[in-house]
Amino acid sequence: MNTLTTACAVAFAACALSANADTRPDSHAPISVMGEHTHKKGELMFSYRYMHMSMQGSRDGTSAISPEETVSTVANRFAAPPTLRIVPVDMTVDMHMVGAMYAPSDSITLMAMSSYITKEMDHITFMGAAGTTQLGTFTTKTDGIGDTSLSALIRLPGERLHATLGVSLPTGDIEQTDDILTPMNTRPTLRLPYPMQLGSGTYDLIAGLTYSGDNGSWGWGAQWRSLFRFGENDENYTLGDEHRMQGWISYLAHPSLSLSGRVGYFDRGNIDGIDSAISGPVQTADPDRQGVQRVDVGLGANFLFPGARHRLALEASVPIAQDLDGPQLETDWSLTLGWQLAL
C-alpha cells in the first residue's frame, strides 16, 4: 500500500479510488467468507457474526431418502438390530461468532475467532427391531463454546493477495449428552452422535489463499481455505478434513452499499476412528456417514457506515448441488449476519 500511496501523491484521480480500497463496502468479501481481507499496520477490527443453518430431510448420495426407506433398507453398523431404527428429520445450527483482527505490520494481520454454538435435532424413533411403525419423536439439543482459531494472514506480492496459516484449538466440547427415545421405548441419557458435538477435539491446521480486486463499480475475489485435522482426540477419532473454494463478485450500488453473488464448494471427509460411547441404530452415529460435497450460491449485501468504522453485512445461501455419504441430513439454506468495527 505504501508505494501505491506514494504514487497517488502524484495525484491520479483513479488511483485515489483504489488507494482507498478499504473505504469501499466491497473491500470485504460476502460476510460468510472468513479471513478474506488484511489490515494496515496498527489497525484493529472486531467482528460479530450470527449464522443460522437449516437442514431438513436426508439424502444418500444425491437422492432423497425417506425415514421409512431408511429404517427398511439401511444397514446398522452396530451389532443389532440389522437396520437403522432412529431417523433425524431436521436440524438447526445457530452460531454467534466473535473475532478480532490486528495488524502488527502492513504484511501480517493476526486473527482470532471463537463461537457460541446451539444445535437442535428432531428425530423419529421406529418401534422394535423391524418394520415402519413409528414409536414417537424426540429432540436433542446441545450448546456451548465451539473451537477457537488463531491465524496469521500474510500478504504476498501482488495488490491484494494473502496466504492464511493458522491453528484451530479444541475448545469445543465433544462429550455432549442428552435424552433419547430408543426403539424399545426407554429414555436413556447418552453421548450424542458426532454432528451434535461442538468441536473436533484435535489441534487442526488452517491453510488458505485469498485474492481480491476491484475496478470501477465491480469487485471480485476468490479463496481457498482448508482445515486439516491432526492426531486423534481423547475419544479416539479424528473428524474429516474440510476444504472450501469460493469465488465472488460484487457491485457497488451506492458508495456505502455493495451487492454480492458468491459460489462456494465445500468438501468434508468422513471420520477416522470411532468414539466407543457413540453407538446406536441411527445414521449420525456412523463415522462413515459424515462426508459432504456441496456447492452453494449466496446473495449478499455489505453496508459501510459514513466514517468507514462500522460495517453491517448479510448473506443468504442455498445449495445447488450436494452429494452426501448418507443417509445424512441435507443442508437447505443458511443465513449470515455480521457487524464489523474498525479502530
Ligand SMILES: [Cu+2]
Ligand atoms: Cu478485519
